[in-house]
Structure formats: C-alpha cells, structure tokens
Amino acid sequence: MKKHATIINDFINDAFDLKIHLTKFLPIKSEDLEQFLENAKMELANSHPGDGLIDCEDFYKEIVGDKHLADLAAWHIKSKDYIASTLELQQRYSKNLVLDFGGGIGTHALANAMSDSVEHVFFVDINQTNRDFVGFRAKQLGLTNKISFYKSIKETNIDKFDSIVCLDVLEHLPDPSSQLNIFYEIMKEDSVALLNWYFYRGEKNEYPFHIDDPLIINNFFLTLQSKFIEIFHPMLITTRAYKKGKSIR
Numbered sequence: 256m257k258k259h260a261t262i263i264n265d266f267i268n269d270a271f272d273l274k275i276h277l278t279k280f281l282p283i284k285s286e287d288l289e290q291f292l293e294n295a296k297m298e299l300a301n302s303h304p305g306d307g308l309i310d311c312e313d314f315y316k317e318i319v320g321d322k323h324l325a326d327l328a329a330w331h332i333k334s335k336d337y338i339a340s341t342l343e344l345q346q347r348y349s350k351n352l353v354l355d356f357g358g359g360i361g362t363h364a365l366a367n368a369m370s371d372s373v374e375h376v377f378f379v380d381i382n383q384t385n386r387d388f389v390g391f392r393a394k395q396l397g398l399t400n401k402i403s404f405y406k407s408i409k410e411t412n413i414d415k416f417d418s419i420v421c422l423d424v425l426e427h428l429p430d431p432s433s434q435l436n437i438f439y440e441i442m443k444e445d446s447v448a449l450l451n452w453y454f455y456r457g458e459k460n461e462y463p464f465h466i467d468d469p470l471i472i473n474n475f476f477l478t479l480q481s482k483f484i485e486i487f488h489p490m491l492i493t494t495r496a497y498k499k500g501k502s503i504r
C-alpha cells in the first residue's frame with residue numbers, strides 16, 4: 256500500500272495511468288485520444304434526448320455508452336489540482352469499509368483502495384461500461400483484492416459503511432433527497448459521508464442531464480439540513496463532509 260502523499264503525487268502525475276488505461280480499454284488509437292477527450296463534454300451533452308426521456312436511469316445505463324467515461328476522463332485530467340484536493344479530503348476521512356456511489360472512472364475509489372486506512376472499497380455505478388473500466392484499471396494497478404463492483408448499494412450486502420463518497424452524482428438522480436435518506440440508513444454513528452452536488456444545467460445547457468427543479472432541490476436541502484451535520488474542513492472545494500445528526504423530521 257502507498258503513503259497518502261504518494262497517492263496524491265501519482266494522481267497529479269498521470270491520473271493513475273488514466274490515458275494508458277483508456278487506450279487499452281477502448282477501441283481508440285493513442286494518436287486519436289486527445290481529440291476524443293477534447294470532444295467529450297459536448298458529445299455527452301448532445302447524446303441526451305431532452306425532455307422526451309421517460310426514465311432518467313436509461314440515460315446512464317444505456318444511452319451514454321462510453322461518453323460519460325470520456326467526459327469524466329477529460330475533466331479529471333484538465334482539473335487535476337482540484338480533483339487532487341478532493342483526494343486529500345477523502346484521505347482525512349476514508350477508513351475500513353468505503354462505499355463509492357456513482358464512482359465513474361474510479362479516481363476516488365482507486366485512491367481509496369490504495370490507502371492503508373481502507374479495508375475494502377465497494378464501487379457502485381449504474382453504468383456497466385464504467386464498472387468494467389474501473390475493474391480493468393484495478394487489475395492494471397494491482398488492486399483487485401481491495402475493490403469490488405456493483406450496480407446498486409443493495410447488491411453489496413453491506414448493512415453499514417464507515418465512509419461514503421458520492422461526488423457529482425446527486426444532481427443526476429431523479430430524487431436526490433431519497434438518496435440522502437438511504438445514505439443516512441447505511442451510516443454508523445461515526446461514519447462520514449463526502450458529498451457534493453451541482454443542480455445546474457449550465458449556461459449553454461452543457462449539463463442537460465442535471466436536475467434543477469426548485470422543489471426537488473428544496474426537498475434535498477430540507478433532508479440534508481435535518482438529518483446531517485456538516486464537519487468543517489478547510490479545503491476550498493465544493494465537497495462537504497457530513498456525519499449523521501439527530502433527525503428533527
């Protein structure tokens with residue numbers, strides 16, 4: 256297992272071999288990779304069918320294909336200092352059994368699997384391509400004994416997690432408040448959840464898949480503020496740390 260500082264440096268250097276993993280996993284030549292990453296954000300936005308989409312899970316399960324993977328890879332490479340700060344934050348809190356909900360390309364899950372403080376990472380993502388890609392990455396990085404893959408939290412068969420990581424996922428869910436209630440139920444009294452959200456579709460509709468309904472957002476904050484207590488941390492990032500609070504609802 257690696258020291259925490261080494262994990263951060265390895266991420267800053269090459270995002271844990273992300274580009275190599277992409278060219279090995281996807282049918283893409285290394286000379287085409289930069290263009291593939293450059294186009295990723297708008298390719299993903301343009302693949303969204305708009306208001307005609309009946310079940311929003313279909314978008315993440317079926318429609319996105321490898322587009323979400325490309326979009327996330329481009330973002331993690333471009334914003335590596337910011338992502339590194341989120342890794343530093345998770346190093347403060349991750350221990351024992353960790354749930355990474357909506358784990359994407361696996362940056363946070365793999366970093367947690369590299370940590371001595373973590374016994375096992377449960378990577379949950381609705382998208383099969385993402386699960387397969389992170390499974391492939393775990394193998395390449397020699398981490399298969401520390402991480403396993405699921406399409407739902409129920410499938411993990413774990414009653415309580417010590418840490419939860421759920422970054423940039425809540426705005427993708429039809430009812431983010433009910434996801435908070437699920438997190439509350441699977442946390443111990445001393446568990447910590449790292450959460451962020453971005454309930455905004457973007458100036459140019461770059462994120463047509465984000466929830467921005469004021470009533471849904473209102474309900475989300477009511478649940479958050481009545482069930483959880485924020486733990487202050489000094490990092491200048493959107494991710495917040497929470498422990499369970501005494502419910503007043």
Ligand SMILES: C[S@@+](CC[C@H](N)C(=O)[O-])C[C@H]1O[C@@H](n2cnc3c(N)ncnc32)[C@H](O)[C@@H]1O
Nearest residue numbers: 315357358359379380381382385422423424427
């Ligand atoms: C914007 S990405 C964030 C990925 C990663 N957490 C990160 O910070 O880079 C959102 C992820 O949530 C996943 N997702 C969307 N709906 C989900 C659901 N209902 N259950 C589990 N994962 C879901 C998507 O497949 C995608 O990988």
